[in-house]
Amino acid sequence: MDKIKKAYVDSRFRTRDSNSDSDFKFELKEALDLPDNTVCYIDDISIPHTWRTIESHNNKFYIIFKKFYLVGGGTSMTEAYNYMPYVLELPQGNYTGPQMAAAIQELLNSFNLTFNFEVLYHTARGSITIEATNPEGMDEHDKFFIPSDFGIMTWLSNTNGDYPWTDINGYPERIDPNNIHSINGVLRNSDMIPSSLQSEWYRSYESGFIDLLTVHNVYLHCPNLGHFNSIGVRGENTIIKKVPVSSGFGYLIIDSVVSPHDKIDVSRQLIKTVEFSLRDVFGSIINLHGAAISFSLVFVSTD
Numbered sequence: 001m002d003k004i005k006k007a008y009v010d011s012r013f014r015t016r017d018s019n020s021d022s023d024f025k026f027e028l029k030e031a032l033d034l035p036d037n038t039v040c041y042i043d044d045i046s047i048p049h050t051w052r053t054i055e056s057h058n059n060k061f062y063i064i065f066k067k068f069y070l071v072g073g074g075t076s077m078t079e080a081y082n083y084m085p086y087v088l089e090l091p092q093g094n095y096t097g098p099q100m101a102a103a104i105q106e107l108l109n110s111f112n113l114t115f116n117f118e119v120l121y122h123t124a125r126g127s128i129t130i131e132a133t134n135p136e137g138m139d140e141h142d143k144f145f146i147p148s149d150f151g152i153m154t155w156l157s158n159t160n161g162d163y164p165w166t167d168i169n170g171y172p173e174r175i176d177p178n179n180i181h182s183i184n185g186v187l188r189n190s191d192m193i194p195s196s197l198q199s200e201w202y203r204s205y206e207s208g209f210i211d212l213l214t215v216h217n218v219y220l221h222c223p224n225l226g227h228f229n230s231i232g233v234r235g236e237n238t239i240i241k242k243v244p245v246s247s248g249f250g251y252l253i254i255d256s257v258v259s260p261h262d263k264i265d266v267s268r269q270l271i272k273t274v275e276f277s278l279r280d281v282f283g284s285i286i287n288l289h290g291a292a293i294s295f296s297l298v299f300v301s302t303d
Contacts, residue, residue, distance in 0.1 A: 004032055008044075009276070010294040022278040022288045031272040034299065039263040040225060041298040042241040045255040047278070048291040049247050053095045053186070053212050057284045060181045061088040061107060062152050062165075065115060066201050068141035079141075083163040083197065084113075085155060087173040090183060094249060097121035097210060100186070101128050111168050115142065126209040128187070143201035146187075149180050151195035158196035186211050218243045218253070218286060220295070221277045226264040234283060240264055241295075257298075266299070 007028060011021040018024035065084040088107050095103065098121045105119035108130070116133045132144060147155060152175065156164065165173040184190065188208025193199075219232065220241040228237040241262075243255045278286045278293060 004030070005299055007032070007297040007299075008294070009274075009297060010292060011276075012292040015273070020285070020288070021290065021292045023285050024277075025273055025275050027273045028271065031270055032299070034266050034269045034271065035301070036267045037302045038265075038267050038269075039300050039302055040266045041257045041263055041300065042220065042295055043257045043298050044294070044296040045220075045241070045243055045253075046294045047218060047243060047253040047255075048288060048293070049245065049249050049251055049253055050289045050291040051215060051286050052093055052249070053100075053214055054090050054092050054183070055214075055287055056092065057179075057181050057280075057282075058183055058185055058214060059090045059092055061090055061104065061183050062086070062147055063088065063108070064145045064147065064155070064163075064195070064199075065113065066143045066145070067114075081141075081197075083159070085163055085165045086168065087165050087175075088168055095212060097123065097126070097128070097212070100210065100212070104128065104130065115144065121210075128207045128210055129204060130206075131204040143203050144205075145195065145199050145201050146189060146205055147195040147199075148189045148191045148193065149182055149184050150192045151199075152180055152182065153177055154194035154196070158194055186214060213245065215245055215280045215286065217245060217281060219279050219281065221279055222274060224271065224274045225266055225269070225297075227267075229265065233281060236283065263300075 009026050011024050011026075013026065014021070014024035015027055063086055065086070067082045067084065069080055069082065071078055071080045090103055090107055101119045101121040105117055108115070108117040108119070118131050118133055120129050122129065130146070132142070134140070156175075165175055167173045188211060219239050220243065221236070221238040222240045223238045225240055230239050231237055232239045243253060245253060247253045278288070280286055
C-alpha cells in the first residue's frame with residue numbers, strides 16, 4: 001500500500017483548465033500507485049448550498065394559447081382557433097411560494113396578448129393557481145394549456161409542425177429533447193399525456209405541491225476513480241458519492257462515510273490528475289456561483 005492514506009481535495013486548488021468549482025480537475029502533488037485490494041471512501045464532504053430555486057436548467061415556462069376567431073361572412077360564419085405555443089423565461093433566483101406566483105404572473109402578463117392572468121400561491125395547499133381573467137377583447141372561448149415535459153416533446157409531432165414554439169418576441173425556439181430546461185419540475189407537472197389540438201384546454205390551472213428545493217440530492221461524479229461498478233438512475237456509472245441536500249440556501253451541506261459498504265474499488269490504479277463534477281439527478285452541473293467544495297479521499301487496504 002502506498003504511503004499516502006488520505007488525500008484532501010478542495011476545488012479552490014483546481015487546475016487552471018478546469019471549468020468551475022463544480023466541474024474541475026484536481027492534480028495530486030504526487031502520483032498514487034494503488035495496489036490490489038484497495039478501496040477508497042469519500043469523507044469529510046463540505047458543499048455550500050449556493051444554487052438557486054430557478055437556474056438556467058429550469059427557467060423555461062412553456063405555455064400554449066388557444067385563440068378563438070370567426071371565419072367567413074354573413075350566415076356562413078364558422079368558429080376557428082389559432083394556437084400559439086410560447087417558451088418564456090423566468091428570471092433566475094431564489095423564490096418563496098408568493099414570490100414564485102408573482103414572477104409567473106408578471107411573466108405571463110408581460111407581452112401583448114388579449115389574455116390577462118392572475119397567479120396566486122395557496123399556503124394551505126402549497127400550490128400555485130394560474131387563472132385567465134376576462135379583459136377587454138378576450139373571448140370566453142380563449143383558453144391555454146401548460147404541457148408537461150412529455151407534452152412539450154409531443155406537441156410538434158401531433159400538430160404536424162403547424163404551430164412551432166416561439167419566444168416572447170415571436171422568434172422560433174428550437175427545442176432540444178435532452179435539454180428542455182422547463183419549470184415543470186418546480187410545478188410538479190409531470191404527467192405523461194401527449195399534447196395536441198385535442199388536449200384538455202382550460203382557463204384555470206393548479207400546480208402540484210411546488211418544489212422550491214429543486215435539488216434533493218447532489219451526485220459527485222469521477223471517471224478516474226473505481227471500476228465503473230455503480231449505476232445511476234439515468235444509467236451513468238461515474239457516480240462515486242450521493243449526498244442528500246440537508247441544509248438550506250446559504251448553509252453548508254456536511255456529509256461523511258455512513259456505511260462500510262459505501263466504498264470504491266480502486267485496485268491497481270495510478271492516480272495523479274482526477275476529474276470531479278457535482279451534478280443533480282438529471283446530470284446537470286450544479287452552479288455554485290463561485291463557492292468551493294471540499295472532501296477527502298481515504299484509501300484503505302482490504303488485505
